[in-house]
Amino acid sequence: MLTILSTTPPPRIRAALFDMDGLLIDSEDLYSIVTNTILERYGRPPLPWSIKAQLQGRPGPQAGKIFHDWAQLPISHEQFLVEQKELQKDIFSTTKPLPGVMDLLAGLKSRGVHMALATSSNKNNFEIKSKHLGELFAHFKKEHQVLGDDPRIPAGRGKPAPDIYLLALSTLNKSLEVEGQPPIQPEECLVFEDSVPGVESGRRAGMQVVWCPHPELLVEYKGREKEVLAGLTGEHKEDEEKQLQKSEVEVTQGKRRVGMPGEIDDGWGRLHGSLEEFPYDSYGMGGKA
Known part of the structure; x- marks a missing residue:
């Protein structure tokens, strides 16, 4: 068994992979x-x-079960989805970029960082949320947009499993191969996430992670931030571990085993309160292309 060395410094970043919601x-x-x-x-x-x-950060079916087990609504799941879809149709067309996002995407592009999207949103919701935000989503080529209902992601392998981020990376490497450029390794990727399952997904993919949570989520995980950054926390942990172990990828990238979470204080996950004034230099992305 290969050992994960917490003393191994993260390499410079060549690719940025983004959650959306x-x-x-x-x-x-x-x-x-x-x-x-x-x-x-x-x-x-x-x-x-x-x-x-x-x-x-979870796929719809998983999130739906957790929600309905708690909510105990007097209507069927199907009726809930009908009412939910009707409300979402109007409100999702009002989405706005969060603070710092547009500057960050422009900054990464100017530094030659490759970018891909990895969202749990399905195709229909993605289109409603994104169609009026052309300037933002122009940073992600169509082939580098991986959605939650992508058929290439096996059933039950949504976040916190690493599949969606490994797939997003593979789309970038496919383009690089055509251009005759060397492939990007997982440890050269920086995953941007707000959710706890999403952070775990990035860590299990053997990638570096930025956790930029909603202020209320940060309150919920007060005192457990280091566990989140290592990909070691979250609810329903026993079920997730059983599922992930069924198809764990037994390969190691830069001494970070793909399929496994990280370690406390290993330096591969960092907490950012905002995406504004992003510290490119500290991730090896100081010089513009």
């Missing part, structure tokens, strides 16, 4: 508005962050 755009708050509207209709209390934290 709550990281690039303000859709996480819009999800809360929609959910709480439906909960109020049926006399249920607003969604607490202790539950919302478990939903973030």
Whole structure:
């Protein structure tokens, strides 16, 4: 068995892989508005962050089970989806970039960093959320946009499994191969995430991670930040470990084993309160291309 060395310094970044909801755009708050509207209709209390934290970054089926186990609504899951879709149709068309996003994307581009999108949103929701934000999503070529319902992601392998980020990286490397450039290794990727399952997904992919959480989520995980950054926390952990171990990839990239989380204080995950004034130099991205 190969040992993961926490003393190994992370290499310079060649690629940036982005989550979308709550990281690039303000859709996480819009999800809360929609959910709480439906909960109020049926006399249920607003969604607490202790539950919302478990939903973030997960594929719809997984998030739906967690939500309905808590909500105990007097309607079927199918009826909930009908009401949810109707509300989302209007509100998702109002999404806005979060602070610092546009400057960050421009800064990465000017430094020659390759970029891809890896979102748990399905194709229909992605189109509603993104179609009016052409300037933002122009930074991600179509072939480098990986969505939650991408058929290349096996069933049950959404975040926190590493598959979506490894797939996003493979799309970049496919383009580089055509251009005759050397492939990007997982440890040369910087994953940008706001959710706890998303951070774990990036760490399990053998990549470096920026965690930029919603302020309320940060309150929820107060005192456990280091565990989050290592990809070692989150709810429903036992079920996730069983599923991930079934198809763990037994390869090592830069002494970070793909398929496994990291270690406390290993330097491969960092907490950022905002994406504004991003410290490119500290990630080896100081010089512009």
